[in-house]
Amino acid sequence: MESVFRKLQKISGSFFISLPKKWVENFNLRSKSPLRIDIRSDGSLLISPKISQDDIPLKDELVLHSSPYIGREIVKNCLSGQTNLVVISDKEIDRKLKNEIRWLVRGLPNTEIIEDQRQRIVIQNFGYRKIPTKKLIQRQLYLIADMFDNLIDNLVEELKDNFEQLRRFYFILVTHIRTYLRTGIFVSEDTDFTPLEAMDYRMFCEKIEEIGKILRDMRLSENLKEYFLEIKQYFVDVMNAYLKKDLMNAHKAWIGKEEILKRANSTIKTLGNEDKDKIKDMIRIAENCKSMAAFI
Numbered sequence: 001m002e003s004v005f006r007k008l009q010k011i012s013g014s015f016f017i018s019l020p021k022k023w024v025e026n027f028n029l030r031s032k033s034p035l036r037i038d039i040r041s042d043g044s045l046l047i048s049p050k051i052s053q054d055d056i057p058l059k060d061e062l063v064l065h066s067s068p069y070i071g072r073e074i075v076k077n078c079l080s081g082q083t084n085l086v087v088i089s090d091k092e093i094d095r096k097l098k099n100e101i102r103w104l105v106r107g108l109p110n111t112e113i114i115e116d117q118r119q120r121i122v123i124q125n126f127g128y129r130k131i132p133t134k135k136l137i138q139r140q141l142y143l144i145a146d147m148f149d150n151l152i153d154n155l156v157e158e159l160k161d162n163f164e165q166l167r168r169f170y171f172i173l174v175t176h177i178r179t180y181l182r183t184g185i186f187v188s189e190d191t192d193f194t195p196l197e198a199m200d201y202r203m204f205c206e207k208i209e210e211i212g213k214i215l216r217d218m219r220l221s222e223n224l225k226e227y228f229l230e231i232k233q234y235f236v237d238v239m240n241a242y243l244k245k246d247l248m249n250a251h252k253a254w255i256g257k258e259e260i261l262k263r264a265n266s267t268i269k270t271l272g273n274e275d276k277d278k279i280k281d282m283i284r285i286a287e288n289c290k291s292m293a294a295f296i
Contacts, residue, residue, distance in 0.1 A: 019047070046194050061086060066093050071104050078108050078125060079171065081179030087121040109168040109175075125175075133193070136173045137201060140166055140208045141239045147215040148232040152225065163216040170209045177202045204242075204295045207288040211235070214281050224278055227267055231282045234260055238289045242296050250296035257290040 006017040029035075029049060036048050062082050064073050066089035077085055087093070087101065098121070105111050105123055115122035143166045150159035177198045193201070220228055234256065241250040261283065268279045 048195070063088060065089070066097070068097070070097065071100050074101065074123060075104055075108070078111055078123070079175050079178050080182055081175055083125045085123040087123070089119045092118045093121065107167075107171075109171045133173060133176045133201065136169050136176070137205060137208075138243065140169050140173075140205060140212075141242065143169070144208060144211055144215070145232075145236065145239065147212060148228075148235065151215060151218060151220055152228070152232075154220070156219075159216060163212050166209065166212045170205055173205050174202065200295045204292055207292045211285050211288050214285055218278060218281055221275060221278070223271070224275055224282075227263065227279065228282060230260060230263065231285050234286055235289050238293050238296075241293065245296065247296065250293045254290055254293040257286050260286045 004020050009016045009018075033049070037045055039045060061084040062077060063086045064070060064077070066087055067073075070087060074085060074087070098116075101121060101123075102113065105113055108125075111123060111125050113121060114124050143162050147159055147162050147166075150156075150162060180198055181195060234253065237249065237256070238253045240246070241253055264279055264283050264286075268276050271279065
């Protein structure tokens with residue numbers, strides 16, 4: 001990261017600093033160009049060009065006209081922070097399309113159909129704004145830890161329930177991040193992260209959800225439990241490094257994946273085909289954990 005230094009100047013009671021000429025030219029800025037200034041929790045300032053998307057307001061109600069692709073529009077707008085959607089049609093909405101809309105809405109967090117008529121469907125999001133973004137990430141990490149335990153104890157129904165919770169929390173987080181990046185508005189109680197940190201949160205949680213999908217579909221045989229416990233510990237190490245913002249242990253976890261891979265290669269030689277596939281799934285978990293460590 002390049003650093004530049006400027007002296008603070010005072011003119012008519014106000015304080016100023018000059019911006020690097022190269023930076024101004026790179027973004028095609030000129031006199032009176034709007035800039036965004038984020039005041040971070042550590043007291044530092046982040047200055048960035050104000051992109052045109054920041055000017056897009058979220059309406060209290062968005063009307064969508066029914067079409068074969070309406071499901072895609074519903075999901076896109078819900079994940080972008082829209083709280084009220086009205087789907088209207090000049091004629092009766094096709095039953096198959098209605099069922100598709102109902103199915104999609106059931107899969108979205110805190111989202112319900114509050115009006116369902118022949119030519120009109122009203123969809124509303126409830127309460128997702130009140131959950132702090134960082135708490136969402138923390139909750140997802142603990143749910144994965146629970147899913148590891150569910151597999152060890154062969155609690156299949158709890159495993160599935162925890163994955164459904166994980167999936168909902170992930171969708172809420174995506175809503176937070178997309179709304180912030182689209183409008184510049186914080187929709188949760190966290191108001192001190194930057195656009196770059198927002199993207200890191202999104203990618204970090206994509207890895208969490210991927211681990212959840214692998215665990216949801218996995219079943220353990222007795223001769224794999226020892227190696228599975230190593231994978232669980234690897235995840236816990238990454239989780240603790242993230243929660244404590246421990247860069248040293250995050251780096252140790254990042255380079256630790258190679259040792260786990262060596263043990264997998266020695267273990268896999270003695271296994272049957274089904275167990276070999278499960279070992280490969282565990283390696284995928286380790287790869288996702290390594291990627292998570294890189295975002296800490």
